[in-house]
Amino acid sequence: MADRAPYRIGLTMRQVSAPGYEEPRDALAQDWAGFMAAALPGTPWMPLPNLGAERITAYCTNWGINGLLLTGGDDPGATPLRDETERALLDWAGVEGHPVLGICRGMQMMAIWAGASLTGVAGHVATRHAVTGRDGTVNSYHASSITGPIPGFRPAAVAEDGTVEAIAAEGRAMSGIMWHPEREARPDPQDIALFRKVFS
Numbered sequence: 001m002a003d004r005a006p007y008r009i010g011l012t013m014r015q016v017s018a019p020g021y022e023e024p025r026d027a028l029a030q031d032w033a034g035f036m037a038a039a040l041p042g043t044p045w046m047p048l049p050n051l052g053a054e055r056i057t058a059y060c061t062n063w064g065i066n067g068l069l070l071t072g073g074d075d076p077g078a079t080p081l082r083d084e085t086e087r088a089l090l091d092w093a094g095v096e097g098h099p100v101l102g103i104c105r106g107m108q109m110m111a112i113w114a115g116a117s118l119t120g121v122a123g124h125v126a127t128r129h130a131v132t133g134r135d136g137t138v139n140s141y142h143a144s145s146i147t148g149p150i151p152g153f154r155p156a157a158v159a160e161d162g163t164v165e166a167i168a169a170e171g172r173a174m175s176g177i178m179w180h181p182e183r184e185a186r187p188d189p190q191d192i193a194l195f196r197k198v199f200s
Contacts (some may be wrong), residue, residue, distance in 0.1 A: 010043060012094060014079070020086075034182075035187055039192045065194050068100040070101070087109070094172060094174075100173065100174045100175070101195070110167065118145065121144060124140045124141075129159055137166050146163065146167075150167055152171075
């Protein structure tokens with residue numbers, strides 16, 4: 001891999017509350033720094049604040065963002081400002097042709113954006129399980145799964161219970177996975193390969 005990829009990647013953030021303070025905060029798990037260094041060395045990246053639809057695309061343009069990583073945390077619908085921000089980012093990336101990779105909630109947001117819906121699923125919180133097309137198991141921290149077809153996307157991996165665990169867009173540079181590569185004790189080579197495929 002080259003020392004520097006042609007992308008500047010923006011990572012979306014979850015919304016959190018700090019004890020003793022009233023204003024909401026945007027936060028990114030510290031695990032992402034180590035994983036990004038292992039998977040995409042030399043590739044610049046930065047966290048993206050939840051600015052809403054009116055401001056986020058101009059912010060990305062000003063900072064030269066041309067790749068998106070929709071990170072996990074916050075179920076869709078729980079944080080309307082984040083939902084709005086990520087929907088606008090998906091619209092923008094779709095128009096501009098920028099690659100997008102969704103992680104857990106990020107994949108769910110991509111599916112919702114495409115016209116799919118979510119339903120509750122049992123046995124996928126704080127566990128590990130196998131998925132098709134992958135050696136070993138993946139971690140799992142989600143309580144919802146995608147129901148029905150996802151317009152414009154195809155399933156790329158499925159769990160043993162039939163739930164969709166990864167998606168890939170038809171004719172667009174958009175993919176999603178339901179596991180968290182950044183939470184592994186050591187970066188999995190299969191996840192590194194995926195990141196390099198998406199952002200290369």
